[in-house]
Amino acid sequence: MLTRRRFLKTTALASATLLLGFRLDGRPAAAAEGLAPDAFVRIAPDNTVTIVGKHIEMGQGSHTGLATILAEELDADWSQIRVEAAPADAERYNNLFWGPMQGTGGSTAMANSWEQMRRAGATARAMLVEAAAREWGVPASEVTVDRGVVSHAPSGRRATFGELASKAAALTPPAQVTLKDPKDFKLVGKDLRRVDGRAKTDGSAQFTLDFALPGMLTALIARPPRFGATVTSFDATAARRVKGVTHVVQVPAGVAVVATSFWAARKGREALRVTWNESRAETRGSDDLYAAYRTLAGRPGTPARREGDVEGALRGAAKVLEAVYEFPYLAHAPMEPLDAVVRIGADGCDLWAGSQIPTVDQQVVARVVGLPASKVRVHTLLAGGSFGRRATPNGDVAGEAAAVAKAIGGDKAVKLVWTREDDIQGGRYRPLYVHRLRAGLDGQGNIVGWEHRIVGQSILKGTPFEPMLVKNGVDGTSVEGAANLPYAVANIAVDLHTTDVGVPVLWWRSVGSTHTAYSTETFLDELAHAAGRDPLEIRRALLTKHPRHLATLNLAAEKAGWGQPLPAGRARGIAVHESFNSVVAQVAEVSLRPDGLPKVERVVCAVDCGTAINPDVVRAQMEGGIGYGLAGALWSEVTLTQGRVQQRNFDGYRPLRIGEMPAVEVHIVPSGAAPTGVGEPGVPPLAPAVANALFHLNGQRVRRLPFARLAPAGTRTS
Amino acid sequence: MPTLRINGAARTVAAEDDIPLLWVLRDELRLTGTKFGCGIAQCGACTVHIDGRAARSCVTPAAALQGREVVTIEGVSGDVARVVQDAWRRLDVAQCGYCQSGQIMSAIALLSEIRRPSDADIDAAMTGNVCRCATYVRIRAAIHEAARTLGG
Numbered sequence: 001m002l003t004r005r006r007f008l009k010t011t012a013l014a015s016a017t018l019l020l021g022f023r024l025d026g027r028p029a030a031a032a033e034g035l036a037p038d039a040f041v042r043i044a045p046d047n048t049v050t051i052v053g054k055h056i057e058m059g060q061g062s063h064t065g066l067a068t069i070l071a072e073e074l075d076a077d078w079s080q081i082r083v084e085a086a087p088a089d090a091e092r093y094n095n096l097f098w099g100p101m102q103g104t105g106g107s108t109a110m111a112n113s114w115e116q117m118r119r120a121g122a123t124a125r126a127m128l129v130e131a132a133a134r135e136w137g138v139p140a141s142e143v144t145v146d147r148g149v150v151s152h153a154p155s156g157r158r159a160t161f162g163e164l165a166s167k168a169a170a171l172t173p174p175a176q177v178t179l180k181d182p183k184d185f186k187l188v189g190k191d192l193r194r195v196d197g198r199a200k201t202d203g204s205a206q207f208t209l210d211f212a213l214p215g216m217l218t219a220l221i222a223r224p225p226r227f228g229a230t231v232t233s234f235d236a237t238a239a240r241r242v243k244g245v246t247h248v249v250q251v252p253a254g255v256a257v258v259a260t261s262f263w264a265a266r267k268g269r270e271a272l273r274v275t276w277n278e279s280r281a282e283t284r285g286s287d288d289l290y291a292a293y294r295t296l297a298g299r300p301g302t303p304a305r306r307e308g309d310v311e312g313a314l315r316g317a318a319k320v321l322e323a324v325y326e327f328p329y330l331a332h333a334p335m336e337p338l339d340a341v342v343r344i345g346a347d348g349c350d351l352w353a354g355s356q357i358p359t360v361d362q363q364v365v366a367r368v369v370g371l372p373a374s375k376v377r378v379h380t381l382l383a384g385g386s387f388g389r390r391a392t393p394n395g396d397v398a399g400e401a402a403a404v405a406k407a408i409g410g411d412k413a414v415k416l417v418w419t420r421e422d423d424i425q426g427g428r429y430r431p432l433y434v435h436r437l438r439a440g441l442d443g444q445g446n447i448v449g450w451e452h453r454i455v456g457q458s459i460l461k462g463t464p465f466e467p468m469l470v471k472n473g474v475d476g477t478s479v480e481g482a483a484n485l486p487y488a489v490a491n492i493a494v495d496l497h498t499t500d501v502g503v504p505v506l507w508w509r510s511v512g513s514t515h516t517a518y519s520t521e522t523f524l525d526e527l528a529h530a531a532g533r534d535p536l537e538i539r540r541a542l543l544t545k546h547p548r549h550l551a552t553l554n555l556a557a558e559k560a561g562w563g564q565p566l567p568a569g570r571a572r573g574i575a576v577h578e579s580f581n582s583v584v585a586q587v588a589e590v591s592l593r594p595d596g597l598p599k600v601e602r603v604v605c606a607v608d609c610g611t612a613i614n615p616d617v618v619r620a621q622m623e624g625g626i627g628y629g630l631a632g633a634l635w636s637e638v639t640l641t642q643g644r645v646q647q648r649n650f651d652g653y654r655p656l657r658i659g660e661m662p663a664v665e666v667h668i669v670p671s672g673a674a675p676t677g678v679g680e681p682g683v684p685p686l687a688p689a690v691a692n693a694l695f696h697l698n699g700q701r702v703r704r705l706p707f708a709r710l711a712p713a714g715t716r717t718s
Numbered sequence: 719m720p721t722l723r724i725n726g727a728a729r730t731v732a733a734e735d736d737i738p739l740l741w742v743l744r745d746e747l748r749l750t751g752t753k754f755g756c757g758i759a760q761c762g763a764c765t766v767h768i769d770g771r772a773a774r775s776c777v778t779p780a781a782a783l784q785g786r787e788v789v790t791i792e793g794v795s796g797d798v799a800r801v802v803q804d805a806w807r808r809l810d811v812a813q814c815g816y817c818q819s820g821q822i823m824s825a826i827a828l829l830s831e832i833r834r835p836s837d838a839d840i841d842a843a844m845t846g847n848v849c850r851c852a853t854y855v856r857i858r859a860a861i862h863e864a865a866r867t868l869g870g
Binding site: 058059060061193194196197198199200201202203204205206207209210212218243261262263333334335336337382383384385386387419420616617620623624625626627628630631649650651655656657658659661663664 | 734737738741744745746748749750751752753754755756757758760761763790791792803806807808810811812813814815816817818819822840841844845847848849850851852853854855856857858
């Protein structure tokens with residue numbers, strides 16, 4: 001029988017656990033059930049090892065990679081590993097490269113976690129070993145661990161992690177641990193199957209769009225027809241008549257139609273009439289921007305790099321080449337439309353989302369709802385792709401969901417969904433850019449001067465990242481890949497014009513390198529051609545001080561059979577580019593479609609990403625990066641006419657389809673260095689490698705992307 | 719209120735007017751393995767089988783399916799389905815995984831009709847299924863591998 005005294009004691013304990021949530025030393029309160037030496041791993045009596053992933057899984061394999069690193073030092077068996085997403089917490093789940101912020105981006109997940117997850121695994125292992133040694137009365141130095149089994153050979157004793165977990169939990173974690181010699185790695189470097197592979201093939205993987213709560217409502221927002229327009233008034237009479245529509249409310253992003261189902265919300269939004277105030281909206285079109293940017297490109301900008309005397313070098317050159325490039329706005333278009341679920345409750349607020357920066361979302365939701373951030377619990381779900389789109393410095397989608405939940409009175413959970421039309425038309429694009437390059441050759445075909453001018457919007461201006469990444473008026477993400485051009489040229493100048501346009505922009509898989517790799521690597525090819533030099537040879541000659549570039553370039557060239565004959569109608573192009581501390585070289589083998597567009601037959605890719613934690617995931621990321629880069633180069637462009645986006649869905653914003661995907665061969669440069677990025681670096685070299693091959697087929701230098709501009713709609717074949 | 723056969727069971731659904739099958743599956747029956755990607759039959763994330771053939775549920779009115787046999791990723795079964803899902807796992811096709819239900823449903827429909835598809839057959843059958851992670855290299859390889867397994 002439950003006495004009053006015991007009841008009080010029990011509830012007091014329960015409250016303490018709930019209130020604390022985590023012990024002050026960072027150990028989860030639930031640790032009593034098993035071993036949880038830190039915030040990254042829990043070993044349960046049932047012998048499962050749960051790894052807490054501080055990085056979002058959006059397809060890039062971060063959960064598999066984090067688990068591999070930790071399991072390696074733990075000497076766990078791969079089959080006992082589970083991964084769960086960490087709650088938002090900038091202290092414990094900080095991205096160590098970013099400062100106090102939990103975030104996944106810039107291809108940093110493995111690089112910033114490498115030491116941290118190794119230490120976490122080694123710590124847990126040491127505690128299991130110590131627990132076994134005490135239990136068996138043997139020296140810890142005689143206890144070994146292999147594939148999830150702790151053993152003492154002299155006595156023949158064995159125990160599973162699960163059997164030792166509770167005893168190990170009573171020990172104090174060691175202050176010092178010894179990490180493995182990489183030659184002893186058993187999991188790192190192996191093609192382990194992904195931890196999410198099964199759930200992603202039977203329909204059970206849960207994305208935010210799949211998440212539901214009892215009584216949850218779905219909201220769509222009627223958004224302005226031009227960026228910067230605001231609501232003047234709206235007539236919700238017809239919308240409210242749609243069966244299932246429960247609320248029509250104004251929010252900062254527009255007018256939200258809330259309903260008991262997606263379909264009702266969609267029909268309600270169609271029936272809604274909104275009058276917009278467009279007096280402060282952006283009304284320029286893409287052509288207006290290109291024209292203005294081209295004019296700017298004729299004038300010096302803010303210096304990003306200056307070495308030697310470029311003007312003098314160009315004046316004295318035997319030959320000067322000049323090229324102007326145009327890059328359109330690009331939508332990320334991840335397959336899962338943007339979405340977030342918010343529930344405001346008596347004890348705080350819950351957010352379910354697949355966000356790349358959960359602690360920013362946490363702060364944004366807290367501000368909107370009017371709570372301290374500590375009262376906003378973030379539940380991170382799988383993201384159905386992102387490519388940068390779910391990494392908004394202003395937490396746009398989560399903030400909208402919170403605004404709607406608050407506007408309807410806060411008694412129901414709200415799932416906010418962007419339709420595909422909202423996604424393509426709603427902004428946060430890779431910025432539109434114009435580049436102007438000039439370079440001089442001497443009589444021997446050497447490059448004597450290189451001038452590179454970039455014109456476009458800043459991604460970081462006005463965001464919390466600005467103080468960190470904008471230096472002396474130069475947004476590092478606008479010039480990365482150009483300002484750090486690796487080629488040995490004595491006189492070099494890179495400068496930037498940052499423009500002010502009312503179109504919201506954002507990082508798009510590989511960020512600055514989405515455009516800088518294209519202009520630098522195709523322009524270098526033009527210079528090679530003008531100098532009568534082989535494109536591979538000129539790169540080798542200019543990269544002697546960059547051994548990683550050189551080795552990667554050579555590996556790609558060798559595996560592609562550079563210089564060897566090809567079937568008639570095919571040509572090769574090559575490009576090499578460093579991004580996110582990895583170097584990728586690609587050789588594209590291209591033929592011509594009847595309509596003049598390139599058909600990429602095969603891509604040979606070499607990558608130096610330091611230690612390849614899971615080589616198969618590295619290959620997958622290179623394959624995916626090549627496909628994403630090719631989609632962007634071949635088809636993708638968001639165009640504006642008088643400020644209105646001209647594309648609506650995948651019919652106008654054309655994705656890559658299976659028949660357009662080349663065969664891909666990936667070669668990984670052997671390396672014992674710490675891991676570097678793989679999610680983004682596969683993208684940048686693809687477009688220039690294809691463009692360089694295309695030149696050999698039709699003599700054209702493509703300076704306006706996408707390639708689809710070579711064949712107007714209506715003339716296209718496949 | 720039409721009665722549909724979904725994954726082998728008769729389900730009477732409150733499908734009114736023009737609601738597409740996709741939203742009946744997802745919002746009413748909570749079968750969320752079938753995904754929303756575009757809503758205009760351009761991406762294939764919503765692919766299900768209707769009477770054994772691949773169909774885009776986002777543009778298929780549920781009311782028109784009285785008495786028809788609908789199978790989703792949650793209910794797909796048989797040798798072809800098992801072999802295709804196995805191949806997908808062995809090759810780790812999925813990255814973000816969001817489109818893969820649709821890819822797998824299209825692949826099963828293809829292999830149920832053509833046991834040894836050529837690359838051209840694969841292009842034709844799979845062209846309506848978009849993958850923004852561009853897992854196409856492995857999708858093709860997994861279909862060929864599944865075909866070899868099924869061929870015995």
